[in-house]
Amino acid sequence: ATSSARSDASPKLTRGILFWLGFIGILGPMAIDIYLPALPQMAIDFGTTPATVQLGLATTTIGMALGTFIVGTLSDRLGRRRPLLFTGVLMVFGASLASASMNIFWFLGCCLIMGISASSVQVAGRGVIADLTRGADSTRAFSFFSSIVMVGPIFGPVGGVLILSFAGWRGIFVALAAFALVGTIAIWAFVPESLAINKRHTDGFGTIIKSMWAMWKNKVFTWFALVNFTSYAIMFVYLGTCSLTIQVELGAPAWVAAVAFAVNGAGIVVAGIFAAWLAKRLSSVAIVFLS
Numbered sequence: 001a002t003s004s005a006r007s008d009a010s011p012k013l014t015r016g017i018l019f020w021l022g023f024i025g026i027l028g029p030m031a032i033d034i035y036l037p038a039l040p041q042m043a044i045d046f047g048t049t050p051a052t053v054q055l056g057l058a059t060t061t062i063g064m065a066l067g068t069f070i071v072g073t074l075s076d077r078l079g080r081r082r083p084l085l086f087t088g089v090l091m092v093f094g095a096s097l098a099s100a101s102m103n104i105f106w107f108l109g110c111c112l113i114m115g116i117s118a119s120s121v122q123v124a125g126r127g128v129i130a131d132l133t134r135g136a137d138s139t140r141a142f143s144f145f146s147s148i149v150m151v152g153p154i155f156g157p158v159g160g161v162l163i164l165s166f167a168g169w170r171g172i173f174v175a176l177a178a179f180a181l182v183g184t185i186a187i188w189a190f191v192p193e194s195l196a197i198n199k200r201h202t203d204g205f206g207t208i209i210k211s212m213w214a215m216w217k218n219k220v221f222t223w224f225a226l227v228n229f230t231s232y233a234i235m236f237v238y239l240g241t242c243s244l245t246i247q248v249e250l251g252a253p254a255w256v257a258a259v260a261f262a263v264n265g266a267g268i269v270v271a272g273i274f275a276a277w278l279a280k281r282l283s284s285v286a287i288v289f290l291s
Contacts, residue, residue, distance in 0.1 A: 013129065013133055018148075022147075022149055024186070026183075028118040029152030030152045031095075033156045035172050036257065037164060038160060038168075041168070046107070050248055053107070054240050054241075056107060056108060059108045060112070060115035063114065064115045064118055067115065067116035068119045071083045071123050071124060072123045076195075077201065079197075080124045080193065080194050081191065084187050088187060090113060090117040091114060094110050096173070099172075114176075126142070127194070131199075132194050154262050154265035158259075161254050161257075164254060224288070242261065243261075
């Protein structure tokens with residue numbers, strides 16, 4: 001009876017679990033920006049233009065959209081742990097293949113795989129936090145998780161330039177695969193299943209699409225979503241053009257582009273902290289307007 005009670009008890013969300021969820025969640029921003037300083041060199045090796053290699057960013061974004069939709073649904077049916085482990089392995093696989101890319105089409109296919117994994121680990125990770133926390137504890141947990149994930153935009157490009165200097169652009173993807181492998185092993189070792197079997201649902205994709213459509217008809221949600229979409233569009237346009245502008249148009253070295261990305265990543269972290277401070281004093285509408 002005692003062992004049964006222990007197996008049914010919900011695990012507690014510890015700092016260790018949060019750290020490893022954030023650690024593997026960093027794969028999201030790193031899959032996007034860690035290789036951006038290497039775009040000109042990759043274009044030379046592929047025998048194409050930097051703008052064509054830049055399509056990797058768009059392909060990764062498409063993969064992230066697919067991953068959010070598919071894995072978000074599966075994690076509600078299968079639990080959080082299995083999707084986390086599977087998509088972590090998927091990142092190892094995708095990044096390893098990217099390091100061996102022989103042409104641009106091979107590389108773009110790998111970007112799609114990495115995009116699916118990059119969003120999936122964050123979706124399932126956030127699901128673990130939502131399962132194990134409530135109220136103020138949930139707010140603090142999500143804040144801590146986001147703080148770890150936001151390290152990616154700061155250190156990703158800087159790390160990419162450092163690796164580029166001694167291992168080339170292929171070494172960047174080898175390092176990304178190694179990072180994903182460490183995170184996946186840690187999830188397997190330290191992060192338990194958080195969604196009890198009796199709380200899982202078996203609704204099909206049709207039901208989920210109907211729920212999404214009903215949510216979209218909510219005008220408040222729609223306007224906030226449009227603001228969010230626009231901000232992401234601006235960010236991705238910047239990410240896709242900054243490295244090429246600095247290195248190709250201005251002729252500056254790759255480390256200048258890395259510093260630019262790091263400064264912007266730090267700005268995102270500061271803005272998040274400032275928004276949390278404003279949330280105690282202003283309405284969400286006022287904060288969005290101010291932004």
